Amino acid sequence: MHGPDYSVIFISPDGRKLNVGRIFCDPTARAGTDGNPWFWSVEFHQRRGRTEPHQGICEGEEAAKALWRKCWDSADVPINWPPALRP
Numbered sequence: 491m492h493g494p495d496y497s498v499i500f501i502s503p504d505g506r507k508l509n510v511g512r513i514f515c516d517p518t519a520r521a522g523t524d525g526n527p528w529f530w531s532v533e534f535h536q537r538r539g540r541t542e543p544h545q546g547i548c549e550g551e552e553a554a555k556a557l558w559r560k561c562w563d564s565a566d567v568p569i570n571w572p573p574a575l576r577p
């Protein structure tokens with residue numbers, strides 16, 4: 491059984507939306523944490539230019555959000571839009 495699960499969505503000024511990450515809790519996994527581990531990840535195609543780590547596991551939702559944001563904000567790089575969503 492999984493806990494909360496969030497997709498991180500980028501919304502461009504022109505209204506296009508793209509999934510750029512994921513944050514979720516898996517209460518059945520205990521590796522490396524004392525309680526419910528939270529997993530976070532910047533979507534593979536959005537990692538170029540950003541500082542590693544691009545994904546991880548930590549204790550708590552707020553910590554997962556903060557680590558995701560730290561990676562995302564580590565570089566001001568353009569969004570890697572898939573061909574179907576390019577302007």
